[in-house]
Amino acid sequence: MKQTEPKEGLLYYLGMEIHLKQNGIMVTQQKHTNKVLNRYGFNEAYPVKTPIEPGMLTEKHTNDEPLKNKHYREVIGSLLYLSTISRPDISFTINYLSRQVNNQKISHWKMIERVLRYLKGTTNFGIHFGNEAKLRAYADSNYSGTEPDMISTSGILVYYSGPIVWMAQKQSVVSISSAEAEYRSAASCKQEVCWIRRIMQELGITIKEPTKLFIDNKAAIHMLENADEGKITKAKKHIEIQCGSHG
Template sequence: MKTKEEHLVNDKLLTEFIPYREAVGSLLYLSTISRPDISIAVNYLSRYCNKPMQSHWKLVKRVFQYLKGTIMNEISFNRDDKIFAYSDADCAGEPVTHILTSGVLILRGGPIVWFTQKQSLVTKSTSEAEYRGAISSIDDICWIRRIGNELGFVNPEESTTLFVDNKSLIHMLQNVHEGKSIKGKKHIEIKRKFIQQHIGQTIEVKHVRSCDQLADILTKPLTAKPFVNICNKIIKVEC
């Protein structure tokens, strides 16, 4: 049996006749409108549209096989009218560049906004990676709250809960006021004023156990058990 390294050495570029870009484009559309469970896989595959390898094409076919086996899965909504969000980041998740991947999941009775995003910077710690991911989630939460306020289904006086699984991150977000700069973190204080306007007012940050962090499905490949556990909480099987 060949090792992983031998497979990588023997990997070859795809021929121009294989519709890799078209396949990834169709998966990207699906992951955007109804299947958050394939977001991280599609995000990874879309990074190689210019020079896809045979191994990437095999992964594309695996995603299609997964979709075929879960064709009855769908997003369903309950009557919970409260908005809450999950934010997570995978520090140095990119094996070559070590650039972080962040994920945001916003729910109102079911998932309404989600995305997986490869950031443009390399972070020096997990806390900093999650800090940057939290800033993205706060931006989206504020956008959803503005729309909800205009439509009349969001109470502007009620804060939105943001769940994160890093206690250091919570400390960083809650200590952004004047005179409370965090030692060694001056290089990320450019967003301080933005956070200061929202933390403790429109947004309440709470800690959640890693096993209950729903945004994990958007930032890193998971083993079968945690993957199925998260899928069961955000996607239902059509009866």
């Protein structure tokens, strides 16, 4: 029986544009992005190449007054929809800005303006799902965070033919070392992988090989390897106590 090639086309679903291509599927939100840009007067803005500038989170802004007469919550809601559906590249920035809804400052609005200018030049960006059927996971963290509480942020990405889960999420407690922050991020990523594997099994997708988890901290890798062997190292004993588990 002759196998027919998939037809190319375009589908619309819940604000997403699903492009059917010969080499896979592309998910974008161009219409929603343009709608947001028009609503806030950035349809003719000069585009920039990154959603955030170096130092935006760490510099102390002098005379940073409370924000007035701006639709902060409204624009954050629109950008959150983008960041969770098709734009993981703005996920970290929008996660940080969403924490400031009760403490809006002029510097935060300037960050929103930069995100909108970035979106102006990348309206056609999205997620491509190809033919590579391998489940991989990546975890990272920014040790000590950027706020007065010094809590780190976990970065997680799970990939199967394309990004299927991603998040930039504030950790629940203060980590006392970069290794601990990385360990917590990896542990959260591991939970996501276990959930995805169960869902895929229910859908009839069998993955026999273990899922590779990529992190870039040797001390955290050492702690994770010991955890797989049922050991608790001195360096992470307090983490296990806080988590209420021993393995």
